[in-house]
Amino acid sequence: MGLSKGAGFAGLPAAVLLLFAMLLMGSVSGIGVNWGTQLTHPLPAATVVKILKDNGFQTLKLFDADSSILSALKNSQIQVMVGIPNDMLYTLSNSVQAAEKWVAKNVSAYVSSNGVDIRYVAVGNEPFLETYNGTFEGITLPALQNVQAALVKAGLSSQIKVTVPMNGDVYESSTDVPSQGDFRANIQDRMVEIVKFLNDNGSPFTVNIYPFISLYDNPNFPVDYAFFNGYSSPIDDNGKIYQDMFTANYDTLVWTLQKYGYGNMSIIVGEIGWPTDGDQHATLQYAQRFNQGFMARYIAGQGTPMRSGPLDAYLFSLIDEDAKSIQPGNFERHWGIFYFDGTPKYQLNLTANSNGLVPASNVKYLSRQWCVMSPSASLDDPQLAPSVSYACANGDCTSLGYGTSCGNLDARGNISYAFNSYYQIQDQLPSACKFGNLSGVTNSDPSSGDCQFHIMIKTAARLTTSRGGSLRQPVGLLMFLFMLFCTIL
Ligand SMILES: *[C@@H]1O[C@H](CO)[C@@H](O)[C@H](O)[C@H]1NC(C)=O
Ligand SMILES: *[C@@H]1O[C@H](CO)[C@@H](O)[C@H](O)[C@H]1NC(C)=O
Ligand SMILES: *[C@@H]1O[C@H](CO)[C@@H](O)[C@H](O)[C@H]1NC(C)=O
Ligand SMILES: *[C@@H]1O[C@H](CO)[C@@H](O)[C@H](O)[C@H]1NC(C)=O
Ligand SMILES: *[C@@H]1O[C@H](CO)[C@@H](O)[C@H](O)[C@H]1NC(C)=O
Ligand SMILES: *[C@@H]1O[C@H](CO)[C@@H](O)[C@H](O)[C@H]1NC(C)=O
16 A cells, blocks of 8 residues: 555656646647537527537638637637638638738638637638639649748748648549548549648648448448448458448548558548438438447547548537538538537437536527417418528528428428528517418417427527627646546545
8 A cells, every 4th residue: 555655656756747748739638529600590609619628629620711710719728720711722722912911811810919829720621522613723732832832931830730621532443442442533643742741841731521421422332331339341451451431431531541651641531430310321320320339439549441540530520500501411510519509419428427418508588489280370371482482592401301300290390490580580580480471470389290390599689688708717737637547546
């Protein structure tokens, strides 16, 4: 007893030093998450930052450089990847001055005096998607070069790295075997140039990998291969066995990079996740199965056959975004592990000892009232169809339709859902529930089972109460050290 106690005391200072060293090197690990902001009613930034901290997220990926979000991240100790939207690439590719302005305004201003821990700048987002018809193919590398030059000029290039989040089909394997991987033929030269540039500057390759999309696009895609529980016909790549699409896709990238001499380049999985609505395969059960399966891998630090060791990854996504384009599909508005109001959707353990997600606190809702189809209105009313079209076009009807959470509603239920969606998005304005005499407001919740008729949250602009003291100043570092101490002792 005495001996082990003595050893414990002797070990303490070393442990403290080690912890400080880890903190300084920024090697605090933990799954990251994407925070997208295309919502009609976003939660206050400070509320979202509290969700991040309460759930132990230490790394965060953004799609732009929103000043209210970056301000809310001050002193949070969260490591941030800020983003440059594709529509800015042209300007940045043409002008190093524009890149310098972007870096000064959106990076330097926050890292210097404001204590925001920016680690990466994502230049564009999936710019080589085939749906863009090549619009960004010629300008991505020049934009990357100009942003890198601006970071160098600002004296930030050793701590902040540039990268480009790529969609997982910029490379492929014609036989599905990872070792046959290569960049897509029509963009091969451009990809090799970008990879060389990233490598020259110590930057990572960032890729978004989506088994859900493979399943959505291809009716013959084997469902079990999308998940992490094993698959009856695994791929055997010279003795390396692949039982899930994520791992095979990741290693296809490793082989591809290796083919061009960049086999050691670090890889970030910029987005990984599963949506919960808007498609027959977008269910709470599948999303939990996928995300928890991925987290089990992540927590175990298991890696892939080609890259053992921990993965670097960002879940997609933190919160549902009801204003996202549904051009790719109705599921697009349902990627969150939280609903729009910060309520967890299902149990998800992000660490070995966690017991599910921690919800947002102090969320302010509008009144408990809903807009529904009036019981006296007739289904034959000629005004019904245009009214529903209008409500869905300006509201969100992505939870209606085959295989969705409200897919079992009858015709009246459908119409009520559409009316209510529009009414809530319009902040329950009385005029937003006046579809002739087809609609009326009710205090009785029309929700049933998984089909939720939401009540909208109050947005910052509509909150009458004071917004003072919005940022909780966290005693983060001390708390963190204390917790680690407790773990060690
Ligand atoms: C900073 O980022 C914001 C948000 O992405 C963008 O609107 C703005 O134009 C950027 N500022 C500069 C000077 O480029
Ligand atoms: C890409 O091309 C297709 C077919 O020519 C067209 O329908 C689509 O609008 C184009 N998309 C973009 C983003 O230019
Ligand atoms: C990659 O790293 C390993 C171990 O650090 C080393 O043995 C190998 O030579 C490196 N390969 C390349 C292509 O740099
Ligand atoms: C999460 O952890 C709790 C407590 O350890 C456990 O009861 C639960 O089954 C876990 N959930 C999942 C989805 O693994
Ligand atoms: C409800 O609406 C969805 C989507 O608009 C439609 O596919 C479905 O057929 C409707 N169901 C009924 C019973 O009207
Ligand atoms: C609804 O309004 C129309 C025109 O305003 C009227 O003709 C009709 O009688 C009303 N129906 C009911 C059930 O009140």
